[in-house]
Amino acid sequence: MDESAGIIRIWDDIHYMHSQRRFLLLFGILVLYGIPLLVIAGLETSWSLYTLLRIAGVWGFISLSLGALLNLKKGAVKSQFGRPFIRIHHYFAISGLILITIHPVLYAYLALDPGVFIPDFSSLYAFFATGGRTALILLYVAFCAGLVRMALKNRWRYIHILVYPALIIAAVHANLIGQTMTHPLIYLIINGLALSVCCTFVYMRVHKMNPGSGRHRTDR
Template identity: 35%
Template sequence: MNITKNGYYFIGLLVGLYLWILILYLVGNPGDLTDYSIRLAVLFGFTSLFIAGVITPFMKQIYKMFGTSFLNIHHVFSVIGLILVTVHPLAFAIVTNAPEAFIPKFDSWIVFWNLAGRPALYLIYISVIAVLIRKKISQNIWRILHGLNYVALVFGYFHGVLIGTDFQNLGIMITFTAMFVISMEVLIYRRYQKYIFNQKKKGV
């Protein structure tokens, strides 16, 4: 891996983002070590998935900065995010002796969104499975399944806003709202990139 100066700047930016979130968490109400595995894990997990998604439209730039395949960088953050967002409900279920923490609830509209983190986890895993079987399914189906990551981000964000302890911290609320908005903007930008690419193929 041949990291350029811009690559190191980018790494510094990412490290700064994680440190900023850690600081916001610590100045709030960090709780005991158990809370770290429940709350801090999901904050870092959401951040990692955000990074994995937001760098997607910039494959060439990422390659130039790090001298390695974009997918290598993308998958690192995806795997870290997947592990950490899984630790969140797992630790909660163990601490509270509540295995139902993994079961989505559809009792009402409010209950669904309060606990939207539950279906979000399954959507992320479906997206991961889609990557593993990508060569065996059509490109369109793969795009749809992999795009479930964005639905999962929506679910995870509103789950945090509605019942997340740390989202009562204004700094965390603003930071994660910004990440959520940027993620949606990146999704729109990717669709635009795809549209331009298709138009060029048609010779328009």
């Protein structure tokens, strides 16, 4: 009886710790989305399409970045979110793609300029300052590769990783001309996620070239 009670207590402790981690994870994600909303709402004297434009841009970047970062711990996603990795990944990726599309669509409507979707190659600065245009194209190419991955077989992965350079270009674009980036919290969130995406990409490439490295480190 004492042994059984001890096992039950250990199981309850593990379950409690697991629930705490899930709560902290979900709370952290909520805060990540909530901070830009509060900051942007506080900077605006009244809500407008321009306000929604800015929120969509920041939220879209956050969603796409989280979708990419999930690749680091695919096995832990189901235990933390209660859903398969691919489903959670798609939630973030699709919502991010929709939001990041709303961003230039609203800008084109407000500026009455459909040319905002065309990349500018007039100079290096112009290319990166308007890099959101290039990033959007790369994101859609990567998304389409995921849709037809069965037809492309393993080759789809080489196209799908365009998400990573797209996010980096989008971050540079935000730093160069994003007015919301003047706020230190937004600046920290966007650049922190961009750095994390870079590290994720490098880690995954190194791990793929040397798949046994992680196992050897664990053994040690």
